[in-house]
Amino acid sequence: MIIGNKNYSSWSLRAWLALRKTGIAFAEKRIALFEPGFREILLAHSPAAKVPIYVESGFAIWDTLAICEYLAEKHPALWPAERKSRARARSISAEMHSGFQALRTALPMNCRAVGRRVGITTDIAMDIDRVEGIWTDCRKNRRSGDGPWLFGDFCIADAMFAPVASRFRTYDINCNEIATEYMQTVLSDADVRAWYADGVLETEIIEEDEAGAA
Ligand SMILES: N[C@@H](CCC(=O)N[C@@H](CS)C(=O)NCC(=O)O)C(=O)O
Incomplete structure (x- = not known):
């Protein structure tokens, strides 16, 4: 799960929390937003260049609700x-x-x-x-x-x-x-x-x- 600053990134918190509640073990990668070069780093993961981005086996899903829906398909609870x-x-x-x-x-x-x-x-x-x-x-x-x-x-x-x-x-x-x-x-x-x-x-x-x- 690619997220922004934990202090500020509300969308990151949403997707991260939904993922945590599934109980799946996952790696998180934090990108400090608005630091020099942050956009290029985001673009390497998603053309939308925003966090959160969920990457599963090299496949990226972006936008919080889309990520949550993707998780819910495997975790209907x-x-x-x-x-x-x-x-x-x-x-x-x-x-x-x-x-x-x-x-x-x-x-x-x-x-x-x-x-x-x-x-x-x-x-x-x-x-x-x-x-x-x-x-x-x-x-x-x-x-x-x-x-x-x-x-x-x-x-x-x-x-x-x-x-x-x-x-x-x-x-x-x-x-x-x-x-x-x-x-x-x-x-x-x-x-x-x-x-x-x-x-x-x-x-x-x-x-x-x-x-x-x-
Ligand atoms: N609609 C997107 C919004 C994502 C979003 O705006 N993320 C902010 C951080 S909370 C971001 O990546 N900002 C960087 C930028 O706008 O360049 C979602 O639901 O995930």
């Missing part, structure tokens, strides 16, 4: 077993993949940062409300296992929203009790913590992702 839950999980995963632009731009993932403050515009507030609504609705209506994830057992939708839990922590975004509990599930997960542990040790600074510093 990455989607909820129940059909309507699976459809809903796909809807919110696609919604995350294509939306939440205001939130993603203004509140970049920055795992090691806490106590950041950014101005919350109407667009950002709408995105935050929608995330809180998704988490609350899924947790109230879950029917795919008894676990603490969106649909009970972990699924790709949880991977898609994991970086948002990280962002809410960094920028002190308060949610209702159910959504806060879900955030805690994400942030206390052993795999997410392993990602964070590596991320905080990174030394690269991507200025545009250092939003809200005092």
